[in-house]
Amino acid sequence: xxxxxxxxxxxxxxxxxxxxxxxxxxxxxxxxxxxxxxxxxxxxxxxxxxxxxxxxxxxxxxxxxxxxxxxxxxxxxxxxxxxxxxxxxxxxxxxxxxxxxxxxxxxxxxxxxxxxxxxxxxxxxxxxxxxxxxxxxxxxxxxxxxxxxxxxxxxxxxxxxxxxxxxxxxxxxxxxxxxxxxxxxxxxxxxxxxxxxxxxxxxxxxxxxxxxxxxxxxxxxxxxxxxxxxxxxxxxxxxxxxxxxxxxxxxxxxxxxxxxxxxxxxxxxxxxxxxxxxxxxxxxxxxxxxxxxxxxxxxxxxxxxxxxxxxxxxxxxxxxxxxxxxxxxxxxxxxxxxxxxxxxxxxxxxxxxxxxxxxxxxxxxxxxxxxxxxxxxxxxxxxxxxxxxxxxxxxxxxxxxxxxxxxxxxxxxxxxxxxxxxxxxxxxxxxxxx
Numbered sequence: 001x002x003x004x005x006x007x008x009x010x011x012x013x014x015x016x017x018x019x020x021x022x023x024x025x026x027x028x029x030x031x032x033x034x035x036x037x038x039x040x041x042x043x044x045x046x047x048x049x050x051x052x053x054x055x056x057x058x059x060x061x062x063x064x065x066x067x068x069x070x071x072x073x074x075x076x077x078x079x080x081x082x083x084x085x086x087x088x089x090x091x092x093x094x095x096x097x098x099x100x101x102x103x104x105x106x107x108x109x110x111x112x113x114x115x116x117x118x119x120x121x122x123x124x125x126x127x128x129x130x131x132x133x134x135x136x137x138x139x140x141x142x143x144x145x146x147x148x149x150x151x152x153x154x155x156x157x158x159x160x161x162x163x164x165x166x167x168x169x170x171x172x173x174x175x176x177x178x179x180x181x182x183x184x185x186x187x188x189x190x191x192x193x194x195x196x197x198x199x200x201x202x203x204x205x206x207x208x209x210x211x212x213x214x215x216x217x218x219x220x221x222x223x224x225x226x227x228x229x230x231x232x233x234x235x236x237x238x239x240x241x242x243x244x245x246x247x248x249x250x251x252x253x254x255x256x257x258x259x260x261x262x263x264x265x266x267x268x269x270x271x272x273x274x275x276x277x278x279x280x281x282x283x284x285x286x287x288x289x290x291x292x293x294x295x296x297x298x299x300x301x302x303x304x305x306x307x308x309x310x311x312x313x314x315x316x317x318x319x320x321x322x323x324x325x326x327x328x329x330x331x332x333x334x335x336x337x338x339x340x341x342x343x344x345x346x347x348x349x350x351x352x353x354x355x356x357x358x359x360x361x362x363x364x365x366x367x368x369x370x371x372x373x374x375x376x377x378x379x380x381x382x383x384x385x386x387x388x389x390x391x392x393x394x395x396x397x398x399x400x401x402x403x404x405x406x407x408x409x410x411x412x413x414x415x416x417x418x419x420x421x422x423x424x425x426x427x428x429x430x431x432x433x434x
Contacts, residue, residue, distance in 0.1 A: 056330045056364050064325070071389040072377075077114045078122035080155060095373070098299050099132045100220040101198060101380070102175035104371040106130060108381040111374045123392045124169050124194075125161055127152065131176040141178055148172075149185030167193040171388060174198070175215055180206040194391055196384060209319050213387045216321040216369050216380055219299035227284050227308025228363035231356050238312065238347055239282045240290035241265035242300075248292045248314060248337045255341060262344060264290075283307035287355060288347055293318060293337065302369050305331075310358045312347070314340065322368060322383050324390055331361035 057064050095103045109115060109126060116122055129151050134144045156162050162170060167186075171194035174182055180197055183189040183206070190206060197207070198217040244250045244266060256264045263282060283289060289304035293315035301321075304311040311332045313320070320328050328334060339346060368383050375381040 056326055056361050058325065058327050067389075068378075068382075068386055071386055072113075075114050075123055075385065075389050075392070076116040076118075076121045077109060077124045077126050077388075078116055078119045078161075079109060079126045079128055080159070095371070096220055098217060098219045099175045099198075101215050101218050101371065102130060102132050102173060104220075104373065105173050105196070105215070105381060105384065107373055108371075108375040112381070112385075114385060119159075119161055122161075122169075124171055124388060127155070127170060127172045127193075129172070131174040131178050131182050135176055135178075141181065144178055144182050145185045148182050148189075152186045152189060165192070169392070170194070171196060171213075173215065175217055180212065194388060196388075207319070210324075211391070212319075213384065213391070214319045214321045214323065215384060216302050217299045218302040218369060218371060218380070220371065222306055224280050224307075226306050226363075226366050228366065229360055230308060231287065231359045234285055234287045234309075234359075236263050236282070236286040237261040237344070238288040238290055239263040239286035239309070240292070241267060241279070241282070242292075242294075243267070246292070246294045248340060249294060251340050252290070252292055252314075252343075256343065259344065261348075280307065283309050287359075288312050288333065290314060290343075292340075305362055305366055305369050308359060308362050308366075310355070310362065322387065324387060325383065326365060326368070331358055331365055333358075 167188045173196040175198040196213040196215050198215045253266045256262045289309035290312050291300045301311050313334045371380045
């Protein structure tokens with residue numbers, strides 16, 4: 001068996017799968033050694049750029065900064081102008097509620113320097129069709145699926161950009177609970193395009209981790225200031241209030257409803273009038289905020305982060321927002337669903353020092369989960385754009401007309417290569433300083 005790869009001269013050649021796999025694994029091994037500061041014998045070579053214990057990024061912060069600034073300078077997105085601006089393609093006047101992230105992105109992309117009206121300059125193409133707006137017009141899930149299919153079909157015939165990559169450089173955004181199901185009528189949109197969604201459960205077999213992107217679901221606006229660096233004022237071990245709409249939540253309530261250290265409430269706190277104050281007060285006073293998996297999306301994780309309450313993610317299959325950038329182990333606790341039965345023992349076993357560190361790190365990442373208009377550096381919009389930037393070269397499709405077949409090739413993981421190069425540049429700078 002063989003795969004087709006592009007050679008340096010622009011032509012195509014067949015390479016054995018085993019040989020190609022060996023080459024790629026060797027590339028990854030060398031990259032890992034460079035990034036981790038090891039030579040081929042496993043000894044340190046003085047790179048000295050490993051992340052500190054307080055860093056919230058997967059990569060060294062200097063490497064992230066350099067690549068992020070490159071994105072700000074270079075990334076361009078073309079937004080298709082088609083569609084009725086009074087219906088599905090129009091940004092909502094009020095950017096509020098649990099689906100506000102979708103509206104903010106639609107607004108932010110149009111007011112950001114990433115926008116280009118020249119498709120020849122674009123790295124990516126945005127499909128500006130809003131599932132939230134369609135639902136507000138009373139469309140059923142099937143009608144939404146049909147509308148997305150019809151819209152993409154229209155773009156295929158009017159513009160050449162989808163067909164040249166089979167949609168691999170296109171992306172779609174929705175925070176509605178229909179999530180990736182909205183794209184099921186367009187096979188290439190499922191397999192090739194980047195889908196930015198709030199519903200990012202691995203249990204949904206249509207969601208593809210590392211290709212698709214998790215959009216943070218944020219209930220807006222926040223009427224109270226953010227919390228954090230205040231662990232001494234938090235006397236409740238953990239808090240959760242909600243409905244028993246999943247097996248996990250049912251077990252959570254059954255196990256801990258009457259516990260004296262865990263504040264577990266089998267109801268939704270009425271957020272009207274004084275109920276909202278009660279809910280926020282509990283978020284301010286709890287060390288941990290439980291975020292159990294459920295059938296629909298929730299803003300509970302973003303709420304926890306805003307109020308400085310350490311989120312406890314309870315899910316077997318969930319792709320965290322900005323998971324390619326942020327190290328969630330530095331500011332949250334991630335558990336399996338079966339850990340619900342030992343929940344209190346697990347939380348009590350976390351040292352006070354580590355709890356303080358988690359609480360302090362939340363303050364560092366709060367701005368990454370905040371939406372602004374116009375957008376500001378490193379806010380939620382820019383973090384989503386950086387996730388898209390990391391994927392701009394991941395997959396490309398080319399049509400080989402002589403063979404009358406469609407071939408897929410990887411672009412040698414350009415983003416990873418760029419990070420390796422940055423590590424080498426930083427290493428040289430550090431050695432010169434010494």
